[in-house]
Every structure is written in structure tokens, then in C-alpha cells.
Amino acid sequence: MTSTLGFAIMAVLARGARTGYELATAMSRPLGYFWTAGHSQIHVDLQKLLAADLVRFEAEHGPGPQGRKVYHLTPQGREALRDWVTEPPRSRPERDELVLKSYASWLADPEQVAELFRERLAEHEARIAEYERQQADFEDVPAADRPAFGNYATLWCGLSYERHRAAWCRWMIEQLGAGS
Amino acid sequence: MTSTLGFAIMAVLARGARTGYELATAMSRPLGYFWTAGHSQIHVDLQKLLAADLVRFEAEHGPGPQGRKVYHLTPQGREALRDWVTEPPRSRPERDELVLKSYASWLADPEQVAELFRERLAEHEARIAEYERQQADFEDVPAADRPAFGNYATLWCGLSYERHRAAWCRWMIEQLGAGS
DNA sequence: CTGAACTATGTCTGAACTGACATAGTTGGG
DNA sequence: CCCAACTATGTCAGTTCAGACATAGTTCAG
Numbered sequence: 334m335t336s337t338l339g340f341a342i343m344a345v346l347a348r349g350a351r352t353g354y355e356l357a358t359a360m361s362r363p364l365g366y367f368w369t370a371g372h373s374q375i376h377v378d379l380q381k382l383l384a385a386d387l388v389r390f391e392a393e394h395g396p397g398p399q400g401r402k403v404y405h406l407t408p409q410g411r412e413a414l415r416d417w418v419t420e421p422p423r424s425r426p427e428r429d430e431l432v433l434k435s436y437a438s439w440l441a442d443p444e445q446v447a448e449l450f451r452e453r454l455a456e457h458e459a460r461i462a463e464y465e466r467q468q469a470d471f472e473d474v475p476a477a478d479r480p481a482f483g484n485y486a487t488l489w490c491g492l493s494y495e496r497h498r499a500a501w502c503r504w505m506i507e508q509l510g511a512g513s
Numbered sequence: 514m515t516s517t518l519g520f521a522i523m524a525v526l527a528r529g530a531r532t533g534y535e536l537a538t539a540m541s542r543p544l545g546y547f548w549t550a551g552h553s554q555i556h557v558d559l560q561k562l563l564a565a566d567l568v569r570f571e572a573e574h575g576p577g578p579q580g581r582k583v584y585h586l587t588p589q590g591r592e593a594l595r596d597w598v599t600e601p602p603r604s605r606p607e608r609d610e611l612v613l614k615s616y617a618s619w620l621a622d623p624e625q626v627a628e629l630f631r632e633r634l635a636e637h638e639a640r641i642a643e644y645e646r647q648q649a650d651f652e653d654v655p656a657a658d659r660p661a662f663g664n665y666a667t668l669w670c671g672l673s674y675e676r677h678r679a680a681w682c683r684w685m686i687e688q689l690g691a692g693s
Numbered sequence: 694c695t696g697a698a699c700t701a702t703g704t705c706t707g708a709a710c711t712g713a714c715a716t717a718g719t720t721g722g723g
Numbered sequence: 724c725c726c727a728a729c730t731a732t733g734t735c736a737g738t739t740c741a742g743a744c745a746t747a748g749t750t751c752a753g
Binding site: 340343344362367369370411414415421422423424425426428429430432437438439440442445446480481482486489491493494496497500501508509 | 517520521524527591595598601602603604605606608611615619621622625629657660661667671673676680684
Binding site: 334336337338370371373374377378394395396397398399400401 | 708709710711712713715716717718719720
């Protein structure tokens with residue numbers, strides 16, 4: 334069974350061939366489009382995708398203990414990815430540490446909690462500015478059958494998410510200041 | 514080291530004593546306030562909290578192979594929870610299967626992808642209606658030092674999140690229909 | 694009074710993942 | 724020419740977790 338990370342790898346490879354290292358930098362935190370993974374796990378999953386013949390690689394002489402391996406999707410890989418897209422997502426559990434902290438925030442000093450949310454707000458605002466810059470680089474919304482549509486769709490979601498999150502932080506800060 | 518689930522358990526116990534079973538139902542999917550866990554993991558973490566003397570239990574005769582155990586926070590547990598609240602959250606990796614699917618959506622049939630998002634939209638709209646009903650039950654925003662403030666804050670965040678998500682689904686459906 | 698649904702606690706296996714460790718070629722500044 | 728930073732692949736140990744399995748008292752409808 335292909336893991337979700339396996340499909341994330343294939344989704345990146347569908348745009349062009351990559352080495353494991355390039356996949357890892359693309360999916361590294363904190364940015365990593367929308368799905369993050371360390372290089373160690375990526376190499377493990379690449380082995381599984383290889384075994385299932387969903388990807389293959391061209392070996393090249395280059396850096397690394399085993400040389401350089403440029404991975405690409407096989408036709409079966411592309412088909413598996415396309416089929417997976419329209420399957421309903423297995424819902425990942427909703428686990429948000431900041432939300433949990435807000436749930437327990439009544440126990441703590443309001444000013445310290447407010448400070449926590451001011452820091453998070455600054456992060457969200459920085460990300461909003463960054464995403465808006467990226468969105469401005471698109472002249473129009475790409476057509477739905479272009480790879481660029483995927484980039485635009487995730488960017489739209491990310492921007493909307495950051496705005497929602499920033500609004501919540503501002504509301505929290507306001508509430509925590511109201512009692513003083 | 515107390516896991517985040519350990520703090521989630523303590524955050525619930527801070528409102529009153531509970532059995533492991535009650536904790537598990539409160540944190541079960543799909544609702545589960547904001548942090549989900551299965552009962553098996555909750556029992557494991559309760560053992561760790563017991564060992565650290567952050568919680569204790571009163572044994573009662575009742576159902577279950579070992580009878581009924583009503584857990585409550587110790588003063589140390591309450592203190593540990595309060596200290597944890599104001600520490601910056603360890604960022605969990607952002608992993609969203611639906612966003613990943615949207616990233617690869619250009620490969621698939623637009624009408625099938627649109628159907629996927631219509632289903633998600635219906636779920637979000639149902640949750641919005643449910644959360645709005647819950648929000649209406651609050652007369653005012655609770656003061657920041659009341660336990661109810663935690664409930665209101667998570668509800669506010671959840672409602673905002675669902676609206677953001679629904680907006681994204683609507684945008685996706687619109688885009689996917691535009692090309693036909 | 695019987696059996697199903699519910700309450701209740703716990704163990705175990707395997708998958709996914711993080712972070713540390715190990716190895717080694719390439720490139721460019723000083 | 725040397726060394727640091729970068730490119731590059733991989734293993735391993737420990738953690739978290741979901742899902743299956745195991746056990747057993749309580750309650751209530753038929």
C-alpha cells in the first residue's frame with residue numbers, strides 16, 4: 334500500500350524528474366508546499382515506490398555514497414496518482430497544539446498568553462505577505478488542466494488559512510486584553 | 514517528557530475528574546474538540562502521567578476488567594499544564610491530504626475532482642451550522658479566566674477554520690467548472 | 694431472564710515518522 | 724591547494740499512533 338507520502342512524492346515527480354535530495358529540500362520545513370517530510374523518510378518511501386514500479390531512476394555519477402539518482406514517474410505511477418486524486422481523503426486527525434493551548438489558556442496569566450499569540454500573529458502576517466507576493470506573480474488563474482493550477486490552488490488555500498489564523502490570533506489578543 | 518496528548522488529557526481533567534473511557538469518547542473522531550486520540554493511546558499516556566504524579570485516580574467498583582478508575586489532576590499536574598500553556602508550541606508538520614490532492618488535481622477529470630470538493634463542502638457546511646448553534650448557546654464571550662473561555666476560543670477557531678475551508682472548496686468547484 | 698448495547702480497562706503489532714549517525718563526491722572562496 | 728559548504732544517499736533507534744484483540748461488569752428492552 335502506497336503511503337500518503339508516496340503520493341506526495343509522485344505529485345512532485347509528476348512535474349519533472351528529481352533526486353531524493355531535491356524532493357527533500359522541496360518538502361522540508363517550515364515551507365514545504367503543503368506536505369513535509371525528512372530526507373530519511375523520503376528515501377524509505379522511494380524504495381517502496383521503486384518496488385511497486387511506480388517510479389524509476391537514472392543513475393548518474395555525482396556526489397553521494399551511491400552516486401546520484403534522478404527519479405521519474407512511470408506510466409503506472411502517473412495512473413496511480415491520477416486515480417488517487419479523486420478518491421475521498423482519509424481524514425487525518427485534527428491536532429493543533431495552539432488550539433489546545435487556547436483551550437487551557439484560562440489557567441495561565443493572560444498577558445503571557447497574549448504574548449504567545451502576538452508571536453504567532455507576526456508569523457502569520459509574514460507568511461501572508463510572502464504568499465501575496467507569490468500570488469501576484471500569477472497573471473491569471475491557470476487553467477485546471479495545467480500543473481500550475483495545482484500550485485495556485487494550494488497557494489489560495491494557504492493564503493486563506495493564514496488569514497483565518499491571523500484573525501483568530503487577533504481575536505484572542507483582543508479578548509485577553511479586555512479583562513485588564 | 515510529557516507528550517502533547519498528555520497535556521490534552523490534563524486540559525480535559527482540569528475541568529473535572531474523568532475515567533479513561535470518558536476521555537476517549539470526548540477525544541474521539543470526528544468531533545473530539547480539537548485533539549483526537551484512541552482509548553488505547555489514552556491509557557498508555559495516563560500510565561505515564563501517573564508515573565510522573567501529574568494525575569491520580571480513585572478506584573471504584575464498576576465495569577471493566579480492572580474496575581472503574583476516576584482520574585483527577587494533582588496540584589503538580591495543574592502547575593505543569595499552566596506552565597506548558599505559555600510555552601511556544603512545537604510546530605507540527607502541516608500535512609493535509611486534500612491540499613495535496615488539489616496540487617495533483619490537474620492530472621484528473623475536473624468533474625470528478627469537483628465532485629470530491631462538493632462532498633467536502635457539504636461536510637464543512639454541516640459543521641458550520643453545528644458550531645453556530647453551539648456558539649449561540651453562549652450569551653456573551655466568557656471572561657478569560659473562566660474554563661468556558663477555553664471552549665469559546667476553540668469554537669471560534671473551529672468556526673473560522675470551517676468557513677475558510679468551505680470558501681476554498683467553493684473556489685475550487687468554481688474553477689473546475691469554468692473550463693467546461 | 695437472557696442477550697445486546699454500553700461502559701470500562703488494558704495489551705500488542707505494525708506503520709509512519711523524527712532526529713541522529715554514517716558516508717562521500719562537488720564546488721568555489723581564500 | 725585546502726577546507727568549508729553544499730549535494731547526495733542511506734541506516735538505525737526510539738516515539739507516536741491507529742486498529743485489532745482481549746476481558747469483564749452494568750443496564751435495559753423484550
